[in-house]
Amino acid sequence: MLLSAAGAGSMISLFVPLVVFFLLMYFMIMRPQKKEQQRVKSMLASMEVGDSIVTTSGFYGILIDITEEDVIVEFGNNRNCRIPMRKGAIAEVEKASDGAAE
Numbered sequence: 001m002l003l004s005a006a007g008a009g010s011m012i013s014l015f016v017p018l019v020v021f022f023l024l025m026y027f028m029i030m031r032p033q034k035k036e037q038q039r040v041k042s043m044l045a046s047m048e049v050g051d052s053i054v055t056t057s058g059f060y061g062i063l064i065d066i067t068e069e070d071v072i073v074e075f076g077n078n079r080n081c082r083i084p085m086r087k088g089a090i091a092e093v094e095k096a097s098d099g100a101a102e
């Protein structure tokens with residue numbers, strides 16, 4: 001009887017640190033990553049034509065057209081520089097102000 005109680009206590013003492021480790025991993029790595037993914041998803045869903053964007057490679061542009069998975073971005077002052085790209089290549093979106101000069 002005494003031997004089995006000691007064995008059960010040592011099993012619990014082995015699993016408690018393991019459970020604590022996985023909880024720490026969840027709250028320090030997985031949860032912030034999910035929050036960031038939700039933020040990016042909502043940012044990409046709220047994009048509209050005319051918004052200023054920054055691509056993941058650092059280029060600044062203005063959205064000209066938006067489709068389901070792609071966007072067309074106009075770069076610089078040259079109106080002929082329009083490049084199609086995936087929505088995933090957009091790092092930041094700044095909403096177009098109502099009083100912006102075109």
